[in-house]
Amino acid sequence: MSDTPKIIYTLTDEAPALATRSLLPIIDAYTDSAGIRVETRDISLAARIIAHFPDYLSDDQAVDDHLAELGEMTGKASANIIKLPNISASTPQLKEAIGELQHQGYDLPDYPEDPQSDEEKEIASRYEKVKGSAVNPVLRQGNSDRRAPASVKAYARKYPHSMGEWHADNRAEVTHMNAGDYYQTEDSHTFEDDAELTVTYFGDAAETAVLKQGVKVQAGDVIDAAVMHAEPFRDFVRKEIADAKEKDLLFSVHLKATMMKVSDPIMFGWVVCEYYKEVLDAHGETLDEVGFDPRSGLGDLYKNIQSLPDDKLAAIEADIARVNNESAPLAMVDSHRGVSCLHWPNDIIIDASMPAMIRDSGTMWGADDNQHAAKALIPDRCYAGIYKAMVDDCRDNGALDPTTMGTVPNVGLMAQKAEEYGSHDKTFQAPGRGVIQVTDTAGDVVFEHNVAREDIWRMCVTRDAAIADWVKLAVARARDSGMPAVFWLDKKRGHDSEIIDKVNKYLADHDTDGLDIQIMEPVAAIKHALARARAGKDTISVTGNVLRDYLTDLFPIMELGTSAKMLSIVPLMAGGGLFETGAGGSAPKHVRQLQREGHLRWDSLGEFLALAASLEHLAKTYDNPRAQAMADALDKANSQFLTENKSPSRKVGEIDNRGSHFYLAMYWARALADQDQDSELSEIFGELADTLEANEDKILQELNDAQGEPEDLHGYYYPDDERVSQIMRPSPTLNDAIKKVAERAKG
Incomplete structure (x- = not known):
């Protein structure tokens, strides 16, 4: 492991990427003062596109494949990665990004809608590596621990977000299929030995097509296959x-x-x-x-x-x-x-x-x-x-009450491309009427489904090691928090039935005395969690990958008004840490407001929380007291930030994302100045805190004066970095103060 403490900060897309241009110079100056190096890796949609086509571009346009680099890094105990929300590109978004890059002078090939030639198929395969959730399965080599920190929960109760009223005559409906869906057709199998699987389509007209071969599974892995009938x-x-x-x-x-x-x-x-x-x-x-x-x-x-x-x-x-x-x-x-x-x-x-x-x-x-x-x-x-x-x-x-409701944190099974979200390369549309078979190394049939033309068939893999780690994390969170934990698993569903057997097996490996750990099917589990939440009680939801994704927006939005304020930690299975900063679903509308009005209301609290957890992890990994002092001070700053309600406003002319970064910097500097763990840090940041506090009104005026006019980013997917930095750092007074600290850190 390297002797130099290092944090990798990801550059992503849309509002989070804009906010990073304002926040990262502050983080750099503070961490440099503690001897911690912060490096960036660009995993934005545009950068990922460019990285896959070096042979089409000039040397000065080509970029390294930072996502692949980070994927390798997650397998090391030293990994410490802060991951911001990125675009999971649909086809229209991918085509828009390609068009923007072409307009900027990148000689990229067009996206082949219906690739026919070998060249078109090769181009399409490169773009497929960028489309959809290309980032998360690579980086998430650990299971998910998402929760609302106590300071955030206290803030939500003090400053509750608005909730619409509900009455008994409310006409809203949620509807689903009752036959022919994945739930009905899913088969699941746990392998006792290593195997290599082949997926083959056999048509009624005697045509045959190998859809996928060489799918490697290991002993203990759970494999599912299901059909959505058209x-x-x-x-x-x-x-x-x-x-x-x-x-x-x-x-x-x-x-x-x-x-x-x-x-x-x-x-x-x-x-x-x-x-x-x-x-x-x-x-x-x-x-x-x-x-x-x-x-x-x-x-x-x-x-x-x-x-x-x-x-x-x-x-x-x-x-x-x-x-x-x-x-x-x-x-x-x-x-x-x-x-x-x-x-x-x-x-x-x-x-x-x-x-x-x-x-x-x-x-x-x-x-x-x-x-x-x-x-x-x-x-x-x-x-x-x-x-x-x-x-x-x-x-x-009636509506849930943010001022009184309990919290529902989540422990999610997502390591090693778990479940449906890792099934893209094993999902196919049936070319006609027939059957799709999965056979193992010996040629024995593992799964067989009748299909009609256009039916969607998919196969999913859940690794045994990931399941064991997930159960271990659930027990640890229940022990550390004192909360009951509920596994959301339905024994009537093929996949869940196999996972239930695994959960019971691995729970026996841990000390669960005194813990309240149950298994419930998802509808019963959410009713249980809701009843407890209404009573002000807390319940850990322990779920698979898809429910993890859904619940870590659903409950935070009810509790906090947004999922961006959640602490999201991924303890990597190799020993490192991935620290995520919240969801990015609202990012596009925030960018549009900045473009129209020069006001960015994106809330960076998730980054503040992730950075504190990252510093604490780094302190433990390297036995670094100075990093711990930075983390402790940031925790205090985050609490003050919330108590003083310095999150961005929706309105132009009021505090926006840049103003919230100023207050974080000021509160963090004062907390470092007041701590007694490290006298040198106290001296450095005492001077900075004095400067920022003395110039608070001036800095806010400079930041607010930058609002009110349209802003041209010179690109949406790949904006001009210098232009974005100018927009996101409009206060000379704040910039000069941060620059002095950075220069002192560099000697």
Whole structure:
């Protein structure tokens, strides 16, 4: 292990990336003073694209593959990585990013929509490595520990966010399929020996295709396979559209088309096709000619048809308008701009969209720019039930109260690409009617599913070592916190049944005396957690990877108003630490506000919390008292930051993200000045604290004066770094004070 304490700070996308340009110079100056080196690695969508095409670019444009480098780093005990939210790119986002880079002079190839030649297929394979959740499975080589720190919970109770009212006559609905979904079709198997699997399609017309081979599994691994049948799905959507119209409910669909980058875009496309069936039937040939792909949504249709002759364009737009008027009303993502939930697949990400609906009394925005009761379609039963249970609970018991409710932290099984989120390369759309088989090394059939054309078949892997580590982490959190822990597992589901056996096996390896640890199916588990939360009691949710993702937005948004204020620690299985800074679902709208008004309301509290945990981990790893002093002082600064309510305001002219960084710097400097663990740090930061406190009004004025005018970032996916730094560091007084500390640290 290196003798030099080092923290790796990731550069990502959108609002988090903008905020980093303001915060990182402060962090650099402070940590340099403690002999801690902070290095950056760019894992933004644009940088990942560039890294995969060095042979197309000039030497001065090419960049290293920082994601691959970090992936290797996670296997070392010295790893200490702070990971900010990044774009999990849908196809439309990927194409936009490529287009922006091409406009900036990067000679990248176009994204092949339907690759035919070997060259196109090779290009497509490179872009596939960038699309969807390309980052998290690489970095998350450990399981997830997400919780609201005590200081954050106290802040939420003192300054509660608004919650919509719920009454017994609330008409909101959550609906799901009852047959033909993953839940019904899932088979699962635990391997006793190492094996190598092959996935083969056998068509009724005697055609055969090897879909995947060489899938290596190890003894103890759990392997699942399941099918989402297309026709039952389409039938379900048709019925729900008609039902929403009859009940005058907004029609909405909630999927995860970024993380589930193969399956969920297809399902999204099916919904688009059913809702706009009359349009596609009437104009299908024309839409095929312009390259419309339903998986990319109505926004892609509007974009592609602009090249058509006026008469064809007008006919298509008229038919779309007619369907919108005559069918069930669509829930809107941006009612001001007429953007519906069927415009773009990345606009209806379930973990962000469903908590917002529940927080807003089961309503969503309609085309009339008003809120209305909504019907939420969550097709697969594996997870839909938890949202339905929360809607029913709110209808029966009223809105949750942030001032009194308990907390529901999460221990999530996500190490080593666990479960569905790591299944992209093992997900396929059936080319016709037949069967898909999985065979092992000996040629024996492990799984076999009947499929029809367009059905989605997937296979998922959950590593035995990751499960063992997950159970160990759950026991440790229950012991450390004193909270009961509940494993959310359904014995009626193939995968969960196998995992339950594993949980019982590995629980026996730990001292659980005095601990309250239970296993409940997800609907019963959420009812249990909600009842305890309403009584002010705390409950650890211990879940698989997908529920981890959903719950670590759902409960934090109810408790805190945002998931960005959660502490997210990933104890890496090799001994290092990954410290995540919260979710980025709201990042795009924050960027748009900065571009329009020069005000960035992104809240960096997640970064503050992650940095404190990172410093504490570093202090223990290197037995470094100075790092511990920095961590302890930052904890105090974070508490003061919350107590003084210095989070960004929504309004132009008031404190924004840059102002919140100033207050963090001032509070952290004063806490370092007042600590008695390290006299040299006390002296350095005493001078800085005095300077910042004496110039508080001046610095705030400089920061607020920078607001109110549009800002050009010179790029959205790959903005000009110098320009962004100018925008995000507009206070000469603050910059000079930080520069002096940095210069002193460097000698």
